[in-house]
Amino acid sequence: MKNILHQEFNKLYNKDADYIYFSPGRVNLIGEHIDYNGGLVMPCAITFGTYLLISPNEDNVFRFRSLNFTDQQDVPLQQRYEKKGNGWFNFPIGVIDHFLKDGHQLKGLDMLYYGDIPISSGLSSSASIEVVTAYALNNLFNCGYSKLDLVKLSKSVENNFIGVNSGIMDQFAVTFGEKNKALMLNCDTLDYQAVDSNLGEYVLAIINTNKPRQLAESKYNERVQECQEALTALQKDLDINYLCDIDADTFKKHEHLITNPVVLKRAKHVIEENDRVKLAAVALADNNLAEFGRLMYASHDSLRDLYEVSGVELDAVAEYSKTNPNVAGARMTGAGFGGCAIALVKGDAFEDFSREVTQYYTDKIGYAPSVYSSLIGDGVGSLNVAVN
Structure with a gap:
């Protein structure tokens, strides 16, 4: 998969990607409709998710391309952004906007997204896009956010930039997920326990x-x-x-x-x-x-x-x-x-x-x-x- 994505990036931008990141989707194994009642949920990360390939550019432009959607966007670096329509690129733009509001100095990036999460299936494709973007920016520009900071930042983007009143479980699960472990999470306090979940056969x-x-x-x-x-x-x-x-x-x-x-x-x-x-x-x-x-x-x-x-x-x-x-x-x-x-x-x-x-x-x-x-x-x- 990585080789195919690198080839696609090269076709689009006529250069190689310097970095590749992955953020999974999630399912909730058990504990439904209780997050807003002070209870426990048990999500886990799955092996489907969102890949993000990145290479910096000298143009001070953020270029958004996806292998899942035909619409694309080129956005000059500026101090503030607003949501434009319902395009998929609003999710990463919202993340960039949050980083800039927090005072971080960013530079132009050529980006290619590919997700193998079924869209609109309830497996958190939006949280996966938000988190992979936030993780990549934090890594590339040494912004110093903790993983929990990235969870809260991504949730804020979903609520305030995108305008969807969702809870924190999705972003938490795709950030803190561990192989063969479910996360027993209190969505109110954010206390959690990683529970061994070896599915065996x-x-x-x-x-x-x-x-x-x-x-x-x-x-x-x-x-x-x-x-x-x-x-x-x-x-x-x-x-x-x-x-x-x-x-x-x-x-x-x-x-x-x-x-x-x-x-x-x-x-x-x-x-x-x-x-x-x-x-x-x-x-x-x-x-x-x-x-x-x-x-x-x-x-x-x-x-x-x-x-x-x-x-x-x-x-x-x-x-x-x-x-x-x-x-x-x-x-x-x-x-x-x-x-x-x-x-x-x-x-x-x-x-x-x-x-x-x-x-x-x-x-x-x-x-x-x-x-x-x-x-x-x-x-x-x-x-x-x-x-x-």
């Missing part, structure tokens, strides 16, 4: 439903409001700041305080899901993939029945997976209403799984999903930076 199957997630944002805001209502009700008796400050046993003793049955379901999912993340960390550390798989199915069922953010497409993947003895577990991942599901599949059975889940899904939904195989990979880094 299994691989991570990523099943993109290929359904646009049109409902996700409005329903997301609705769920946030319902969780706030549940919290307010529980605070009559409990001194808590978040729903995830209590466990399922404590919740059961106080659930009578929540009189709206829909709000009660939402809170039940959040609190039980937070407990599942803790159990999942133990299962992974003990290399008990059967138990981890059981927790994955339980998470999906809860997201379907209690939180109601799944849908027939994501459910079809989970339904089929339960019939296949080579699958340890499966669940929707991400906001829901489309996007991706994940499954833990025996590596030597992956091709059969891919074919059979595609057939099952197509018969039920009317169009095919896209199925990928991944391992748990490393976070952002340089790939043999000097090329001569």
Whole structure:
């Protein structure tokens, strides 16, 4: 792959790239819709991601090219930038803008991006682009940011320059990811634990439903409001700041305080899901993939029945997976209403799984999903930076 990218860079710029960087995408293994409730998530970096090849130029111009998109941009070095339309290059321009606002002296760069993350699949292609750009600039211009600084900077770009109100999990996972480790992360405090997650004979199957997630944002805001209502009700008796400050046993003793049955379901999912993340960390550390798989199915069922953010497409993947003895577990991942599901599949059975889940899904939904195989990979880094 690196050789092909270097050839493409040379074709575009008539010179060799001096540096190459890579930032992965991510999936959330378990812990869904609880980051805004003070709970735990468990993302991991995947082996798909964004490559960035760079060579400095003497023109004081930032040149943005991509092998994924036809649109390109040449931007003169200036003190301030604003978002222009919806082009992909807004993500790296936003990062450059943040570096300049922080007072760093930058110079012109010729850049080539290539991502093998499926676009709009919920695997964090935007965070991957932001983080690989921030890491490269920090490395090239010796800006002195820590990895956590780069996470916060990239999230700020997403929220304030791009205008998407996302949390910090995506940027954190693609920056701090480690091979064969999941990150049990508290999105509020940013405390995290790297959990040994050797998948052994299994691989991570990523099943993109290929359904646009049109409902996700409005329903997301609705769920946030319902969780706030549940919290307010529980605070009559409990001194808590978040729903995830209590466990399922404590919740059961106080659930009578929540009189709206829909709000009660939402809170039940959040609190039980937070407990599942803790159990999942133990299962992974003990290399008990059967138990981890059981927790994955339980998470999906809860997201379907209690939180109601799944849908027939994501459910079809989970339904089929339960019939296949080579699958340890499966669940929707991400906001829901489309996007991706994940499954833990025996590596030597992956091709059969891919074919059979595609057939099952197509018969039920009317169009095919896209199925990928991944391992748990490393976070952002340089790939043999000097090329001569």
